[in-house]
Amino acid sequence: MPLPYRWLTSLMVRYNGMSILIDAGEGTQIAMKKKGWSPKPIDVILFTHYHADHISGLPGLLLSMGNSERTEPLLLVGPKGLQRVVESLRVIAPELPFEIVYRELTEPEETIAFPGNDRFRIEAFRVHHNVVCYGYSIILDRIGRFDVDKALKLDIPKQCWNLLQKGENVTLDTADGGSRVLTPDMVLGAPRRGLKVTYTTDTRPCDAIVKNAAGADLFICEGMYGEDDKQDKALEHKHMTFAEAASLAAEARVGKLWLTHYSPSLVRPDDFMPAVRAVFPEAYPGKDGKSVDLSFENDD
Amino acid sequence: MPLPYRWLTSLMVRYNGMSILIDAGEGTQIAMKKKGWSPKPIDVILFTHYHADHISGLPGLLLSMGNSERTEPLLLVGPKGLQRVVESLRVIAPELPFEIVYRELTEPEETIAFPGNDRFRIEAFRVHHNVVCYGYSIILDRIGRFDVDKALKLDIPKQCWNLLQKGENVTLDTADGGSRVLTPDMVLGAPRRGLKVTYTTDTRPCDAIVKNAAGADLFICEGMYGEDDKQDKALEHKHMTFAEAASLAAEARVGKLWLTHYSPSLVRPDDFMPAVRAVFPEAYPGKDGKSVDLSFENDD
Numbered sequence A, B: 001m002p003l004p005y006r007w008l009t010s011l012m013v014r015y016n017g018m019s020i021l022i023d024a025g026e027g028t029q030i031a032m033k034k035k036g037w038s039p040k041p042i043d044v045i046l047f048t049h050y051h052a053d054h055i056s057g058l059p060g061l062l063l064s065m066g067n068s069e070r071t072e073p074l075l076l077v078g079p080k081g082l083q084r085v086v087e088s089l090r091v092i093a094p095e096l097p098f099e100i101v102y103r104e105l106t107e108p109e110e111t112i113a114f115p116g117n118d119r120f121r122i123e124a125f126r127v128h129h130n131v132v133c134y135g136y137s138i139i140l141d142r143i144g145r146f147d148v149d150k151a152l153k154l155d156i157p158k159q160c161w162n163l164l165q166k167g168e169n170v171t172l173d174t175a176d177g178g179s180r181v182l183t184p185d186m187v188l189g190a191p192r193r194g195l196k197v198t199y200t201t202d203t204r205p206c207d208a209i210v211k212n213a214a215g216a217d218l219f220i221c222e223g224m225y226g227e228d229d230k231q232d233k234a235l236e237h238k239h240m241t242f243a244e245a246a247s248l249a250a251e252a253r254v255g256k257l258w259l260t261h262y263s264p265s266l267v268r269p270d271d272f273m274p275a276v277r278a279v280f281p282e283a284y285p286g287k288d289g290k291s292v293d294l295s296f297e298n299d300d
Helices: A028-034 A058-067 A082-092 A148-153 A158-165 A207-213 A228-237 A242-251 A269-279 B028-034 B058-067 B082-092 B148-153 B158-165 B207-213 B228-237 B242-251 B269-279
Strands: A011-015 A018-022 A042-046 A074-079 A100-105 A109-113 A120-126 A134-142 A170-173 A179-182 A192-200 A218-222 A256-260 A283-285 B011-015 B018-022 B042-046 B074-079 B100-105 B109-113 B120-126 B134-142 B170-173 B179-182 B192-200 B218-222 B256-260 B283-285
Touching: A011 A134, A028 A058, A042 A058, A042 A120, A058 A082, A074 A082, A082 A100, A082 B082, A120 A207, A134 A207, A158 A170, A192 A207, A207 A218, A207 A242, A218 A242, A242 A256, A242 A269, A242 A283, A269 A283, B011 B134, B028 B058, B042 B058, B042 B120, B058 B082, B074 B082, B082 B100, B120 B207, B134 B207, B158 B170, B192 B207, B207 B218, B207 B242, B218 B242, B242 B256, B242 B269, B242 B283, B269 B283
Parallel strands: A018 A042, A042 A074, A074 A100, A192 A218, A218 A256, A256 A283, B018 B042, B042 B074, B074 B100, B192 B218, B218 B256, B256 B283
Antiparallel strands: A011 A018, A109 A120, A120 A134, A134 A192, A170 A179, B011 B018, B109 B120, B120 B134, B134 B192, B170 B179
């Protein structure tokens, strides 16, 4: 429920000029503007599911994107029914200056790839709520370090280094009229640690979360209730407690855990953090407008 | 467009335990909660038209009303198409514990009556926008003052006074076996000045507004642009300037004018008030959460 002091749960991820939004409840576009971000450059909106608090802000958001004179197609991703739900909501946003592309998820796990950038991808994974609901991992791979010694030893011309470093193959004409194919693995070390953000709300704890959040730098997870005595309520409504989210974070060995999607009855999430940190020390309460810059770790 | 520092335009009128909402854009339910008001007791929602900024908050509002365990039917009033638009938006709010009653407006002027309270009514009047759009007057009549001298002179028993004062007829048995009908006009003076609030947004100035706002205690009118040089824009988009709203207020001889429905480009409406007050002195800029208590004027 949107509250005067708390926006509905949503995440914006920005990478390399691309903006990816997860969920768009009532007021998400206002929260975004408050943060100083424009809805215009959103390339993808991922929906966890179609309960109103996760999609009620879509028509207004689409109109604001339209008003900003955006013309690039917009990719919408979500469980089956996406197009039906969105087209029904668009009764009040029928005309837009950009195309909407729908991708409906039907498998337990699916990968959303971005042609032209094979080191970036989104993994969708089905979680366990009272309707079909998905979590998402946004993943940026990082190739190995360029090995200058190896490149020199293999007599690879310097003008090819840049392409190989970008992961591309290069074909050279040889003196005997043949050709020589250079591949990135000739000059790159083992892939290095990339970046991964995993987001999941509206679910009971389940194996798919542990598997898909494994090793995430940032794991954003619902914590509907802080109080341990709300465990029954969490079970009944297919949500989770802070303690359950912390256990998942520990099991998935993530870097940091941010809790979100609080019950309206949960006014001061901070009160419950000491108990949560006993389970998983790097746990933090999500807050309106909270953000972080993630960078590759230093070269090893 | 909803902004971090300004909610979308909406009005809540509360009278005698009844709550009437005009329009419900994205965030209206949050603005309402910020004001300390619950959506639960809303009896009627009047829609001016179905542009998203006037109805995008409806699904969330309906769900919040449902969560509050309201069971009384809700009356929705608006131009033709109401049921189609609302049912389409309800794709994300399909189950509610209360009934929705639709009243679609088709005439240039219509009265919404409330059985059991014939001194209270809402008048809908068609205005002039780029889609069919209505303004509304919320009207509370006031009967004449009870004339004790007249009642004594006509020998009306005291136990009938209260009913007559409430506007009801009373039939008395007479000594000769017949009956005597007492009517309120026997003991009441001329009707006194009641209360009237007139609300209109998304329209060019038009005769229907002057007619329907005539003598309103409070006239809430759109002022999309403060700058006089935006007159062309106002014409093009079928909106009005502050000066035009002030002229309407003067012509309709209203008590006070509140301006609302500002363009996102209009950041400081106060800057334009001196010019507006030269046209209509009792003009004030609308602001988030602004409210007033209106009372009958003192007995004369």
